[in-house]
Amino acid sequence: MSMDVSTPTHAVSDKRQAAAMQGDSRIQPAGTPSVSIAIDERKTVAANTPKASSQGLNFWYGSNHALKGIDLAIPENQVTALIGPSGCGKSTFLRCFNRMHDLQPETRYQGAILLRPDDVNLVSREVDPIEVRMRIGMVFQKPNPFPKSVFENVAYGLRLRGVRNRLNLAERVEKALRDAAIWDEVKDRLEDSALALSGGQMQRLCIARALATQPELLLFDEPTSALDPIATAKIEELISELRQRVTILIVTHNMQQAARVSDFTAFMYLGELVEVDATSRIFTNPSRKATEDYITGRYG
């Protein structure tokens, strides 16, 4: 089980960005409003400082080569969506960012995910996965609050970080709940069990729990797939607001959702990153045939 970390090659990621740029210069199909093109020009991956960048990332479940040389920059304070058909590796890729795979035996990383500003390689064997998870928050597919009170759910991450002062705790819990747009609904029932909340409220509570520790990067793994349309709309709105404070990476199987909430979209297929670009361009004028086929519903 060697976990050799190859030296990050910036050349590769530059090439990827160059490829993304080339997509810009393509002629827009007729009917695309010119306004959106004007906005698109400013929105390129290269134009943003990346908060994290995956460089030549390979990942194995046992002998199953699940991720094949992924190069992707995650722009700071933007929402980046990962789309692709089931089994394409998008969730696997997301879970590399907080080393969730380390909980399973027989998994192996190779390559690098560098987190700015200190350029720590998140998937390096020398880096403690707990240290990584303390910097990077995650919201899961199914709402998974602890069977404790609403307050204790949000406070747990802070307690792990040694916050003991009750006033300080209360203050930070309130702020996290406000940031997750759920404060007004739960402020009178902070001591009630979190399991008494509705599905949508639980998921926003989980977002508050992740926000409480002020993560540098927030991962969402299909956060609305277990929710009804109204709860989904609230979560999407919340994600759009959160981008001002935190860098977001979201996996979604719902292309409309990617189009609604994200600034950048990466399309993955069979463990490879096919294309990444500004969301509006991916959905109107993808540069790769595979992306276009997926988006227009020819497979997936």
Place this chain on the structure above:
Amino acid sequence: MAATAQMTLEEIRSGLGWRKQLDKLFVIAGLSIVLACLGVLAILFLDLVRDGSARFGWDFFTSFPSRKAERAGILSAAVGTTMIMFVTALAALPVGVAAAIYLEEYAPKNWLTGIIEINVTNLAGVPSIVYGLLALGLFVYQFGFGQSVLSAGLTLALLILPIIIVATRESLRSVPKAIREAAYGLGATRWEVSRDHVLPYSTGGILTGLILGLSRAIGETAPLITIGALSFIAFLPPSPVSAEFPFLNFQWLRSEYTAMPIQMFNWVSRPDQAFQANAAAAGAILLGMTLAMNGLAIWIRYRFRKRINW
């Protein structure tokens, strides 16, 4: 293509009729088997109560054993059993839970863990007299605990350890993976995940396992005879709490003892018929204690299920 033709309504009904008959047949068979089992237990219990009916009374609970059947009671046996169960629970719970947490949350999945797991399960099938022999050598002589409550409690703790480990692992495993991931995702260590989440959420199952283990231990006779339980104890061990400082004392741990099944065994083996009634009465009380403990286990499980519903 006749084979794929749609079934007519008549065909559907005639086929369904037979299948529903079969369904009913299974219910009847299952129910009669369950009732037969319960019936045997009920007859056994009622028989004991009838045989011992003459002896039930306050005196039976407050008297020491005696040469005269009508004056003998179970005071020292009941106190002995209570103390032994206390020691057993105190010894088996932390060790069993710790072993289960290690196996479930920490142990890597390799052949060594596999061997340990198989052996833990096998331990549950080891005859109890073997535990008695082990304890005689280890606790009574090697550690010098003698023929004491402490030896007996530790012996029975060994006996029920596999039951507690298996029940605890089952309970830990029922905590959803999503909850563990949520805690790990916030930066918790394995110990923090176990202490703050997995363990508290599986308390119900762990306590149920403990009580089921204790209700197995309470009736064990063979290992206690092996390590030298006495059948004639006409005194109570020193009280564990006292009025003077330091209020607690542990002299009772080293005290000689007898226990309910030992007392029963002694009475049954006497030629005098009058003692048979004593044995039956003690048996009914012991069975009642076991049923009460199992009832408590069910109640605890119900309480925790209501509070935590995944």
